[in-house]
Amino acid sequence: MSSSNTLGDFLRARRAGSRPGDFGMPSGERRRVPGLRREEVAVLAGMSTDYYVRLEQGRERNPSDEVLGALGRVFGLDGDAMAYLRRLAGAHHRTSDGERVSARTRRLLELWRDTPALVQNRYADVLAYNRLAGAIHPGLARDRNLLRSFFLDSDERDLFPQWEQAACTAVAWLRADADPDSVRLASLVGELTLKSHDFARLWARHDVRAKSTGRKAFRHPVVGEFAVDYETFRLEDGSGHTLTVYHAEPGGPDADALALLSSHAVTGRLPSHTVASRVERRPDGQV
Template identity: 55%
Template sequence: MHSDNRLGEFLRARREVARPEDFGLPEPTRRRTPGLRREEVALLAGVSADYYVRLEQGRDKHPSDQVIDALARVYTLNDDAVAHLRELARPVARPRRRARQPERVSPGLLRLLDLWSDTPALVVGRHLDVLANNRLAAALNHCSVKGQNMVRAMFLDPGTRRVYADWPRVAVETVASLRASAGTDLDDPRLTDLVGELSLKSDDFRRLWARHDVAAKTAGIKRFVHPMVGELTLSYDTFTVNGAPGQQLLVYHAPPGTPSAQALTLLGSIAADLPLPHESRQDA
């Protein structure tokens, strides 16, 4: 997984998924390779073709801020992807890697999760491992249970295609979120193992990982199909957990009075009969 040309890999991936028709260029069916040509990117970004080739090949790894802004405009990068591109172009020397401690959820946050009986909520770690959940989160989605990795479940558990009504979109968002969480620390052993496993076992994951999409999950909408209460359209918001680097609190909710809110209330009454997640769930 290690590469000495991560900037070039990112630029090449974004070039290959760019849509020539968005720039008034010949349709993809008239091209031998997908996406834009290098000389087209250079023209659109206002740099020489030779310079852009050097960037992709890794012979120049430190483009100026002006060039970064121009490439971000050509590739219509979101804020997360632009920040990622800047980090690739201005890598920071990392201290010697130390063995990471198991990710633990604070007792106070665990109690808070349990108090939210009407709100599905869970805590995920830096590699989208589910570290804790409440009853309703487990009742809503079997992928939201402590011990699951949301990326692995997305691609290796056939049941997720029945749970998520918009599975293709959610799959894209999940891979982009993993990229955003990992940043440029792609040599992290846990990440290497996860990406290696999924790349071997899932063609869909391998294709999406190669796109180099970067987008942190902050808020959005997901549609769930539940065998007991039917379809639910839920909004979600994510919150960074202060004092626990890499951890995020994920909360689902529905507007009052909507069919989804009613279904969530019904699901909550069913979940009330489930046991609370065990007190020792914060153990690694």
């Protein structure tokens, strides 16, 4: 990651990912660069080539909203990516995260005994979680940063049968939510880039997507395979923290898996009459 010209890095990545044919321009072997040329972006966005080059090179630091909107239209940026672009351009400043979770929020987590829930900051540091969330993510006992666990902890990685899809979502969320100029982000990205080829590959794509709702599939060593929906909410206390809640359709096998995992989290064992049925869902015979 270039800490000095993150705006230029993002624009180059989006330009390289654009398809000239979408704009009626010829493509093929004669093009020396992937995607659009700088001068083509400038024409499409209604600005001079020199101005756009200065943006990419980091020599122009204060583009107007009109310029950012034009670039967003050229690159087909959605709302999350536009918010990120404006933040890179200095159009939106965020306060730094505090690391404390209020006693009221912690109490709420503990009241949700049958609902996995956790609070994290913009850098995937889990600041608080309830017992069932800890049962789903046993790696939290070893590392409270979900991204480090996701890419560097083999046991945590094995939890996700659709790992590539989950990894893309996690990295795109980090880029969308974190302060691009923060020392914390530079440290985390630097560590993961050095230690994980997969992270380096995904980070270089410059994908941006806020994490608000979705579905996660798990392959759990205790209860086998199940999936949950999740909702992520921004805490309105100025901290920048988010609350993520997992849930499953009542009465279905996924809800049954959560109930079994909840029982195991409390007692350390599964009810005997349920073990056989859980084994049947695992082709490798593990529970």
